[in-house]
Amino acid sequence: CRFLFSPACAGFRSVTLISGQLDGGSERPRHSQRARWEWQRVRSSGGSDCRVKRRTRSEELSSPHLQRKNLEFSWGLWSPDLGRYRDYVRLKQNGMFGEAKTVRMALFREAIRRQPVIIATCVGSGHEMFDDLVFSRVIIDEGAQAIEPSNLIPLAHGCRNFVLIGDHKQLPPTILSPEAAARGLDVSLLERFVGSGIAPIQLLDEQRRMHPSIAYFPNLQFYDGKIQSRDVDDGNRPPVAGFRWPSQHSRVCLVDISAAGLSGSETSQGTSKYNAAEIDPIIAILQSVANEGSVLPSQIGVLTPYDAQKARLRKAINETFVPPACYQIEVDSVDGFQGKEKDLIIFSAVRSNARGEIGFLRDPRRMNVMLTRAKRGVIVVGDQLTLWNDKTNWRPWIQWVGSMRSIIPLTRLNDHLDAPRYSLPSLQGGQGGNLPRSSSFASRQGSAGAHARAGGASQIFVPQGFQCDFHRSGFAGHNMDVDTPVGQGLLELSPAKKAAEEEEEREKEREVPDDWEELL
Numbered sequence: 001c002r003f004l005f006s007p008a009c010a011g012f013r014s015v016t017l018i019s020g021q022l023d024g025g026s027e028r029p030r031h032s033q034r035a036r037w038e039w040q041r042v043r044s045s046g047g048s049d050c051r052v053k054r055r056t057r058s059e060e061l062s063s064p065h066l067q068r069k070n071l072e073f074s075w076g077l078w079s080p081d082l083g084r085y086r087d088y089v090r091l092k093q094n095g096m097f098g099e100a101k102t103v104r105m106a107l108f109r110e111a112i113r114r115q116p117v118i119i120a121t122c123v124g125s126g127h128e129m130f131d132d133l134v135f136s137r138v139i140i141d142e143g144a145q146a147i148e149p150s151n152l153i154p155l156a157h158g159c160r161n162f163v164l165i166g167d168h169k170q171l172p173p174t175i176l177s178p179e180a181a182a183r184g185l186d187v188s189l190l191e192r193f194v195g196s197g198i199a200p201i202q203l204l205d206e207q208r209r210m211h212p213s214i215a216y217f218p219n220l221q222f223y224d225g226k227i228q229s230r231d232v233d234d235g236n237r238p239p240v241a242g243f244r245w246p247s248q249h250s251r252v253c254l255v256d257i258s259a260a261g262l263s264g265s266e267t268s269q270g271t272s273k274y275n276a277a278e279i280d281p282i283i284a285i286l287q288s289v290a291n292e293g294s295v296l297p298s299q300i301g302v303l304t305p306y307d308a309q310k311a312r313l314r315k316a317i318n319e320t321f322v323p324p325a326c327y328q329i330e331v332d333s334v335d336g337f338q339g340k341e342k343d344l345i346i347f348s349a350v351r352s353n354a355r356g357e358i359g360f361l362r363d364p365r366r367m368n369v370m371l372t373r374a375k376r377g378v379i380v381v382g383d384q385l386t387l388w389n390d391k392t393n394w395r396p397w398i399q400w401v402g403s404m405r406s407i408i409p410l411t412r413l414n415d416h417l418d419a420p421r422y423s424l425p426s427l428q429g430g431q432g433g434n435l436p437r438s439s440s441f442a443s444r445q446g447s448a449g450a451h452a453r454a455g456g457a458s459q460i461f462v463p464q465g466f467q468c469d470f471h472r473s474g475f476a477g478h479n480m481d482v483d484t485p486v487g488q489g490l491l492e493l494s495p496a497k498k499a500a501e502e503e504e505e506r507e508k509e510r511e512v513p514d515d516w517e518e519l520l
Contacts, residue, residue: 084103084106084107085107087103088100088103088104088107091103105128105129108129109129109132109133112129112130112133113133118130118133118135120154122140122146122150122151122153122154123150123153125153125154125157126153126154126156130157133157134157134158135154135155135157135158135159136158136159136160136161137159137160137161137162138154138155138157138159138161138162138163139162139163139165140154140162140163140164140165140166141165141166142165142166142339143164143165143166143188143189143190144166144167144168144170144171144172144188144190144191145166145171145172145173145188145338146173146188146189147173147175147185147186147188148185148187148188148189148192151164151188151189151190152189164189164190164193166188166190168188168190168191168194169222169223169364169365169368170338170365170368170369171334171335171338171365171366171369172186172187172188172191172365173185173186173188174335203226205226205227205228206227206228206229206230207227207228207229207230207232208229208230208231208232209232209341209372209375210229210232210237210372210374210375211232211233211234211237211251211375211376211377212229212232212233213249213250213251213252213404214251214252214371214372214374214375214377214378215227215229215372216400217252217371217396217397217400218368218371218372221364221368221393221396221397222364222368232375237251237375237376238294238376239251239376239377240289240294240295240343240344240376240377241289241292241293241294241295241418242288242289242290242291242292242294242295242417242418242419243285243288243289243377243379243416243417243418244415244416244417244418245377245406245416246404246405246406246407246408246416247404247405247406249404250401250404250406251374251376251377251378252371252377252378252379252380252401252404252406253378253379253380253401253406253407253408254380254381254382254384254398254401254406254407254408255281255285255379255380255381255382255408255410255413256382256383256384256407256408256409256410257275257277257278257281257352257381257382257383257410258352258383258384258385258386259384259409259410259411259412260409260410260411260424262277262352262383262410262425263352263353263354263383263385263386264352264353264354265277265278265352265383266350266351266352266353269308270308272306272307272308272309273306273308273309273350273351273359274306274308274309274311274312274350275309275348275349275350275351275352276312277352277425278309278348278349278350278381278382279312279313279316279348280316280422280423280425281381281410281413281422282302282313282316282346282348282381283316283317283320283421284413284414284417284420284421284422285346285379285413285417286300286302286317286320286321286329286346287320287419287421288417288418288419288420288421289344290321290325291418291419292418292419295343295344295376296328296343297321297324297325297326297328297329298328298329298330299342299343299344300329300330300342300343300344300345300346301329301330301331301332301337301340301342301344301345301346301373301374302317302329302330302331302332302345302346302347302348303331303332303333303334303337303345303346303347303348303370303373304331304333304334304347304348304349304350305333305334305349305350305359305360305361305366306333306350307333309348309350310331310332310333313331313348314331317329317331330342334347334366334369334370335366335369337369337370337373338369340373341373341374341375342373342374342375343374343375343376343377344374344376344377344378344379345370345373345374345377345378345379346379346380346381347370347378347379347380347381347382348381348382349361349380349381349382349383349386349387350382351382351383351386351387352382352383352385352386353386356385356386356388356389357386357389358386358387358389358390358394361387361390361394362390362392362393362394364392364393367393367394367397371397384398384407410422410424411424
């Protein structure tokens with residue numbers, strides 16, 4: 001890999017911006033940057049193009065120079081000042097805590113001064129133990145998530161060269177004050193530098209996390225097609241067993257609840273929202289995947305933008321699976337999941353209303369984070385009619401998923417599950433059927449889908465220009481007008497077909513593979 005150092009300018013020595021797109025590159029800019037600074041001096045009088053031999057991650061982590069030391073209990077650090085440490089202990093035992101603190105801080109400073117590299121948070125670097133230290137070179141990771149004032153703290157220690165690593169096209173720092181955000185506090189130092197063009201940018205243009213089909217849309221939509229997939233294919237990113245992907249060419253799909261007449265099913269709860277109609281489909285997908293055992297529970301992430309939906313999903317999972325599996329399936333908000341990865345990501349979009357309002361789902365950075373967390377598959381459960389109203393990002397995504405024949409009407413979800421367990425809620429507001437349960441799972445206390453509201457369910461509409469494929473549901477349309485109604489009955493199973501499928505389901509009772517039996 002290659003780093004560019006800028007010429008000295010404005011008396012501020014040297015700055016490098018590293019844009020780590022998609023979080024998926026296997027390059028290790030932090031270790032590599034440190035190696036360059038150790039092996040070749042960077043002259044502040046001009047720029048230099050440094051080239052070094054690329055090292056593997058195992059080589060980097062096994063380096064004798066990379067160590068983790070606890071200052072409080074490492075005798076190797078304290079031994080040169082053992083006498084002073086005894087004084088510290090004696091003062092503390094005698095209740096002279098003020099004097100003990102002074103000695104302790106002096107010992108910390110001496111121990112830190114001997115180390116060539118110090119790792120700390122930006123705010124932590126402002127601790128008094130660092131007061132008389134000079135950080136001539138600073139590397140700031142996740143620079144796009146830190147507020148600008150916090151970035152300035154380590155730079156105030158006599159910094160001559162610094163590197164910012166991050167992705168300004170993913171989520172910015174969280175600012176609780178609307179006034180502070182309006183005045184620009186939510187703009188990171190990295191984003192400000194990128195916008196001003198005052199420092200060179202080195203794009204990390206390889207991703208090694210996602211199956212290429214998962215990276216395809218984010219790459220085109222957010223990174224202008226500049227990211228290349230390396231060392232990821234069907235061999236090391238096999239399909240997630242238990243879920244029958246609609247297209248053999250894509251590991252991304254949309255389970256559309258509007259196809260079942262469930263548009264308008266979102267519910268407000270204080271300042272948050274939830275959508276009960278999306279919970280049972282997600283549980284059914286998890287059960288089918290669990291039965292196959294190709295993905296461990298710890299490698300599954302269920303994401304949603306709203307805390308109210310997060311709480312309901314967590315409760316439903318805990319009531320479906322027995323420990324420790326129920327706790328190993330991670331349920332989180334998109335914001336809380338940034339920087340993480342899983343084999344399978346299931347996203348509950350929540351928003352479903354006649355007004356077409358999607359709130360902060362409209363933020364492209366939040367969408368980017370959600371779509372780029374998975375290694376082997378992404379399943380979005382949501383209302384395509386509501387999401388379609390966002391012309392900038394969600395509409396292109398729906399069009400792309402539709403072109404890949406990867407939209408599954410909720411009425412046909414069981415066709416894509418190896419262990420079909422989903423039962424549609426009653427459109428008249430009656431009680432929907434509970435999910436059938438295997439003896440390997442804990443019993444649920446009823447179906448969340450039973451509480452789904454059926455507002456606006458009398459007919460559904462196909463978005464204009466959208467190429468859809470509802471498979472055996474009796475409907476297929478191409479480039480249809482936005483107000484073309486489709487009879488609801490066409491999308492529902494006939495009673496005979498439904499009875500036949502239920503009988504078939506009862507006859508084939510699946511066993512949980514050994515790997516899952518140990519966890520469930």
